[in-house]
Amino acid sequence: MNVLKDFQTGANRYAEQDGFTYGDNPEYKINQRFLATILGLIAVLLPTILAIAASVSDLCFYRSISHFYYARFWGDVVVAAFAIIGTFLIAYRGQSRSENRLATGAGLAAFGLALFPASGSGCLMSEFKGRMFADMQFDQGALASIGLPDSLLAPFDMMPWSGVLHYLFAAILFGFLAWYSFFVFTRLSTDYRKKHGETLTREKRIRNRIYIASGSTILVSAGMLLAQWGFPTVFEPGPANWLLSHWTFIFECIALFAFGSAWLTKGRFADRMLLDESEEKELRQRGAS
Structure with missing residues (x-):
C-alpha cells in the first residue's frame, strides 16, 4: 500500500468511493456529521474550560494545555478529551478509504498525546498544587516514605523521551487536521454544485472559506510555536510577561479553536447551518420515517 496515495490534491480528491461501507447511506452521512460536531465541540470547549478553571481558582495557569496533565482533576479532563478525540x-470513516485512513492516523496521534504527557512542571508559580511522579516505599501496606525519583528522570517525566513523543504526536495530529481542512473538507462533488452549471452552492463556498481559514490558522499557530523553540531567549518565561510565558497555551488554544471550527462546519453545526439541499432532503426523509 502506497501511503502517499492517501494525500490527494487533485480536482477529484477524496471523491465518494463506490463500495465503501455505508458511503451512500443517508443515515450514515448524518451520523458522521454528528461525530464531526462532537469533535468540534470538544476541541473548542477544552481550552475554554481550562482557562476558566485556572482563572477562577487556585489552579496554576500552566504554560500549555498539555501541562494541565499535572493538575488535580483537570489532568483527567485533558487525558479524557484527547482520548475521546x-x-x-x-x-x-468519511466517504473513501483514503479519508478513513487519514482520520485513523490523526486519531492514533491523539491517543499518543493522551498517553505521553509533556515534560516539565509547566508552572511558573513557586508554590502550587499538582501531580508529579515520585518514589514511594511502603511498610506492611502503609506509606513509609515518599521522595523525588532516584534516577535520571525528573518528577515531571513519565519516562525517557515522553516529552519528545508528546510533541511528535502533537505535530502529527495537527498536521493531519490542517491537511483535512485544506484538501479533504474542500473536495468537490455533484451535491455541492448548482443544478445548472459548475458554480458551487453558496453554502459550499462559505464552508470552504471556513476550512481554508481554519487550516491556515493551524499552520500559523504551529509556526508561532516553532518560533518559541527557535528563539528561546526571546520567549524566556517569567511572571512579568504573561503573554510570553503562556505563548504555547495561547497558540494551542488558537489551533484547537481552528480545528473545532472546521469540524463543527463539517458537522453542519449539528445539522442546523450551512446544509446543502441534498442534506436537507436527507434530514426531511429521516424525520418522516
Whole structure:
C-alpha cells in the first residue's frame, strides 16, 4: 500500500468511493456529521474550560494545555478529551478509504498525546498544587516514605523521551487536521454544485472559506510555536510577561479553536447551518420515517 496515495490534491480528491461501507447511506452521512460536531465541540470547549478553571481558582495557569496533565482533576479532563478525540477520529470513516485512513492516523496521534504527557512542571508559580511522579516505599501496606525519583528522570517525566513523543504526536495530529481542512473538507462533488452549471452552492463556498481559514490558522499557530523553540531567549518565561510565558497555551488554544471550527462546519453545526439541499432532503426523509 502506497501511503502517499492517501494525500490527494487533485480536482477529484477524496471523491465518494463506490463500495465503501455505508458511503451512500443517508443515515450514515448524518451520523458522521454528528461525530464531526462532537469533535468540534470538544476541541473548542477544552481550552475554554481550562482557562476558566485556572482563572477562577487556585489552579496554576500552566504554560500549555498539555501541562494541565499535572493538575488535580483537570489532568483527567485533558487525558479524557484527547482520548475521546482519538476515538471519534478513528470512528469517523468519511466517504473513501483514503479519508478513513487519514482520520485513523490523526486519531492514533491523539491517543499518543493522551498517553505521553509533556515534560516539565509547566508552572511558573513557586508554590502550587499538582501531580508529579515520585518514589514511594511502603511498610506492611502503609506509606513509609515518599521522595523525588532516584534516577535520571525528573518528577515531571513519565519516562525517557515522553516529552519528545508528546510533541511528535502533537505535530502529527495537527498536521493531519490542517491537511483535512485544506484538501479533504474542500473536495468537490455533484451535491455541492448548482443544478445548472459548475458554480458551487453558496453554502459550499462559505464552508470552504471556513476550512481554508481554519487550516491556515493551524499552520500559523504551529509556526508561532516553532518560533518559541527557535528563539528561546526571546520567549524566556517569567511572571512579568504573561503573554510570553503562556505563548504555547495561547497558540494551542488558537489551533484547537481552528480545528473545532472546521469540524463543527463539517458537522453542519449539528445539522442546523450551512446544509446543502441534498442534506436537507436527507434530514426531511429521516424525520418522516
